Each structure stands twice: as C-alpha cells, then as structure tokens.
Amino acid sequence: MKGRQLALAVQLRDTASFESYWPGGNDETVAALRELRHPTLLYGPPQSGRTHLLQAVCRTHGGAYLPLREISGYGPEALDGFDMQALLVLDDLDAVAADREWAVALLRLIDRRRAAGQSFVLSTGAPPEHLTLALADLRTRLAACVVLGLMPMSDAERAALLQARAQARGLTLGDDVTRWMLNTQARTTGALVDALDALDRASLREKRRLTLPFVQSVLGNTAKAEPLP
Amino acid sequence: MHEEDLWAQCVRWLEGELPDRDVHTWIRPLQPVIIRDRLHLLAPNRLVLDRVRQDFLELIQRSLRANGGSAVGEVELSVGSADIRSVAAEPSMLGTLDSGPAEESLPVPTGKLNPDYRFDNFIEGKSNAHARAAAQHVVETPGGPYNPLLIYGSSGLGKTHLMHAVGNAIIGERPARARVAYVGAEQWMNQFTSAIRHGRMDEFKNLYRSVDALLIDDIHFFAHKERTQEEFFHTFNALIDGRKQIVLTSDRYPKDVDGIDERLKSRFTWGLAVAVEPPDLETRVAILQSKADQNQVKLPKDVAMFVAQRVRSNVRELEGALLRLSASARLRGEAMTVEFARATLKDMLAAYERMVTIDNIKRTVANYYNIRVTDLNSPRRTRSLARPRQVAMALAKELTQHSLPEIGEAFGKDHTTVLHACRKVAELREAEVKYREDYENLQRQLGF
DSSP states (O other): OOOHHHHHHHOOOOOOOOOOOOOOOHHHHHHHHHHOSSSEEEEEETTTSSSHHHHHHHHHHHHEEEEEEHHHGGOOOGGOTTTTTTTTEEEOOGTTTTHHHHHHHHHHHHHHHHHHEEEEEEEEESOOOGGGSSSSHHHHHHHHSSSEEEEOHHHHHHHHHHHHHHHHHOOOOOOHHHHHHHHHHHHHOHHHHHHHHHHHHHHHTTTTTHHHHHHHHHHHTTTGOOOOE | OOOHHHHHHHHOOOOOOHHHHHIIIIIITTTEEEEEEEEEEEEHHHHHHHHHHHTTHHHHHHHHHTTTTTOOOOOOEEEEOOOOHHTTTTTTSOGGGGGOOGSSOOOSSOOOOOTTOOOOTTTOTTHHHHHHHHHHHHHTTTTTSSSSEEEEEEEESSHHHHHHHHHHHHHHTTTTTTOOOEEEEHHHHHHHHHHTTTHHHHHHHHHHOOOEEEEEEEEGGGGOOHHHHHHHHHHHHHHTTTEEEEEEEEEOOGGTTTTTTTTHHHHTTTTTTOOOOOHHHHHHHHHHHHHHHHTTTOOOOOHHHHHHOOOOOOOOHHHHHHHHHHHHHHTTTTOOHHHHHHHHHHHHHHHHHHHOOHHHHHHHHHHHHTOHHHHHHHSSSOOOHHHHHHHHHHHHHHHHHOHHHHHHTTTTOOOOHHHHHHHHHHHHHOHOOOOHHHHHHHHHHHOO
C-alpha cells in the first residue's frame, strides 16, 4: 500500500494546457480557442478532450470553470454570482439544458454576458441543432456563438498521441505495445490517457520498462486494480 | 500589501497545490476584500461557499501564511460580490436593490440593456419594418397610443434587439433622469416571490411602479403563474394609468399563450401587438453585411449571398456562421470566397456527422448489402453474411472510438474476430476493386 502511495506522490502531473493537447485534426479549433475573440461553443463526443481544452482556456485566459453535469443537482442557482468573472466556461451544457429552469437561467446568463461584453465558452456533446433543449430561445443563442467541433482521431493519430504523452513522462512506448493497447483498450483519448496513467504508476512501482508482457500484465487485469484515489 | 495582490499570490501558490480543475472552479471565483483588517473571501453563491469551506479553507489559510498574509488573520468566507460600486454607478439601472450582501437583499434585479442593440444597427426589411416603426414611435411618444407595445415572433428574429433599442433610446434622450427597467419575465417573478418571502413587497411595488419605462422580455414565461400574473396585472395598470411606457416581448401572439389570465391577455394587446417574421433573403444579406462591418470583417457580396441562401431561419445563426467563417479565414490565412465558405460551413457540421455509432454502421451496411441487421449478429457463417459482417466491423473500428472488445460484443463475437475481420477487409480492399468500391461507398454514406 505504502509503495503505491509513494508512486502517486512523485508522479508528474499532466497539466491541461494547449501545449499538452494533441490536436489531431483539430488544429483550427485549438487555434480559435487560443485566441478566443468571440463567445464560443465547443462540441465533441465524450472523452474527446473537451474538458482538457476548457481547462486550457481557463489557464490561458483566466476564466472560471463550471462543470454543469457535476453541479446539476444543485439547481440553476449554481450559476448565480458569476457576473464578475471576465470569462466564464460552462462544461456539459447539455447535461442541464433540457430542464426548463436551467435553460432559462442559461439564456439570461448568456444575454447578461453579451450585454456586458463579457466572454464565455460553452461545451456540449453535439452542435446546437442536435441538442435537446427546453427552450428554442436557448438554441438560437448557442447558434450565435462561434461553433467549433472536435473531430475524433484516426488510429494513427491515437498511436502518435499515446507515444508523445508517454515520452512527456519519460516513458518509452514501443510500436508493439501501442498497437496492442489500441486493439484491446477503449480508444477514446480519455481512456487511453487513463491507461497510460496506470502504466506510469506501475512502471514506477515495479521499476519495469513498458514491455509488452509487462503492459499486458498491468492492463490485462485492470478490473482488479485498485481504484484511483 | 493590497488584498488583491496578496490573494493573487495565494492563488498562484494554490495552483501549485491543487489540480487545475479545482483552482478554476472553486478558487478563481473567490473575491478578496479586507474588512476591519481581516481578509474576507466572497463566494459567488452558496454552492461555492460550502465547497470551499469544506475542502479548501485549510489550504487557503496555509497559502496565506506562506505568502506573508499572517497579519490578516483567519479568513472569513461569505456569499457576496465586491463590485457593489459598479452596479450603483449605472445611472439608468435600478441598482438600488442589488447592493449589500446577497442574503439581505432581493435577488439580482433588472438586467443590463445591451448597448449594442440600437436602432441605427437594426437592419430593416419587410419582415420587421412594422415592428421597428412602432418601436421608434414609442421612443418619440412614450406612454402614448402604443402602450403597451408588444413585439412577438420566433426566437432570433430581433425582438430583444428592438426592445433594448427602445430602452437605450429612451435613456439616450434623457440620460440623467430616465428610469428604465429591463427584466426577463421569470426574473420579475423571482423578485416578486422573494419580495413576499422577505416582507419587502412595498419596496418591490415602489420600484416597478416608479419607472418611466418597463421592458419585460418573454412574457410567455408568466404562463400558469397565477399570483405573479395577479401582481403584474396591478403593476401594469399602475404604469398605464401613469402614462408610463411598457414594452413586452413574447414568442407568440398573447391570445395563443396557454395559462395566461384572460384579463392580462386582453391588456397585452391594448396598445399595439406587432409581429416580427423571419427575414427575407435581401434582409439576411444586409444583416450579414452589417454584422461583418461591426466585427471588421471583409465579407464579399457573393459570399454574403451564399451564406444568406443557406442559413435561413434566424438572425443569430447568421451571426454564428459569419463569425465562424471569419475565424477560419483568419486562422488559415485564406481569402473568403464562396468555395471557402462552402467548405467551412460543411466542416461546421462534419465533426458531428462523424460521430458515427455502431448501430448506424450496422443499419447502413445491412441496407447496402440488402440483408437484415439481425443477420449481422447471427452466428451463421455463409459468405453472403460473413463478408458484410466483416466490413461492418472494419468500419466500426475505423469510424468509431469503441474498443475492439466492445465492437466484438456489439456483433456477438470476441475482439480477435474483429481483428481478423479488419485484416481480411484490408486484404480484400487491396486485392479487389469491387471491395474497395463497396467500402468507399459505405464510408461516404456514413458521412466521410
């Protein structure tokens, strides 16, 4: 147990910055978020790296970040009092926007921020016309943003991402290991990075290189592995 | 040290101790104020306050000690905003209710008028000329024959623009004295219920009955709120009697809104009820040109025409499309041509279209090979079923983010079967034109 905790304590933290985001085919989206000239809506499937990019937006432009899915149980009052923030970032808007009270609160928040010339970034799982929203008025307000979509990656891009992220942690991930991971593990960016985290910890703990048998022994029985703290 | 500098140092210190997410969600929104030599951190609302108290207060105390802030003692946490001054400094806004700590006052009152919504940048066309003329008439003779003025129509057609333009123009005529309240119907309702709860109905009544103009957005939100409608009825009467102007917007003609009292419905149409319709092509082009000018974007005429022909439903979508085009042109260093606009607007949706599901792939493949979706899942291995199944698996691997075990499961097989299918399909595509064409046709049908 102690050994495990020690491994965690010295693990390098992957900061969510634009530099550590693997753009794949999304260079233009990343560039638009870096400059952030207008209110923006970013959409992409789960685990496409949306939250990573939103954290990078906060880091670069100094915004406050509200994870709407997590705080949905609190009700739309959770949006109160943020008018002072020059930039507000709302993640997973579609997790609450089918609810009428939330939709009205979001509508007013968007109008207030536009009136005050304050910026905002919203994220959703799909473009405005494909979302389930309680109010048509909210849909047109979302459509008035610069709408940016995240393209899913190809397997070649996923492999390149895995190897680059491994290298950033001082790990070497051979082609055989990468191929095996892409053939057996979940292939979303988030899941692959989680798998890499597990490998990072295991390699530190066991003082082993990431050979195929070692990686298979670590990831082959992830179900039995201890949950992350 | 100034409290803001001290707090900025603490935040930097905390950034080294906490994950980015915690800093951006719980620490950044806090505002520092020194009251009687003690540091108070103001949280935007109860949720943030509780969370900070529970999880971060100790660390915040440590950050203070580490950054030379011992003199300010223990941190006090409360809900509030440090920017009372800026609210009170707005002469045209009814900011009086907004000062003081949140728990003692009514919730945030009237909204801000958007200074960008003016008559001079409202693009007139057949669809909205009548509404615009009526709104301008109201500015010239507030409390006159068009009282109330009710503007109705679908979302994104300029109702709110006209309403704000009226408010801005009234204030522009008499900047020192005009009292204009702009508020969403549900906000008015929330303030009303809050006023009852806090025993402050007199204050509430005085506020709304002493304005020169009351602008209420989205009155259809009053539906089925009987007590609110009752109170609004009185406010309405008081203002009309005092010849004060009322401007209302609604998403449809009031008679068609369910759950609104008949007396109110009839009053809403006492003055003038005027519709805004979706803009025609010519107006859409003019709107695009005007938005382009506002944003200092050079928009060629043929591109404006191209976009206006494709984005028809509302003005906000036109604005979104224009912003996206100009961002792409700038970032790619390309000229804004019709070809460029065509490709970019297609891209706007392409990412979504590429969110293909396994079910979608199964349907498309079954349809293409003229078999049933259930055949793809069946254990039968005849070639007429096995090939389409392999093709569907290969497409699922290429076009979705699912893992091979997940893809296998979706077809009732294990992941080695999927792997085999992918290799087989790759071989066949190499070897035979027919397979290559089939595969490419399917990719195209799935939006690639």
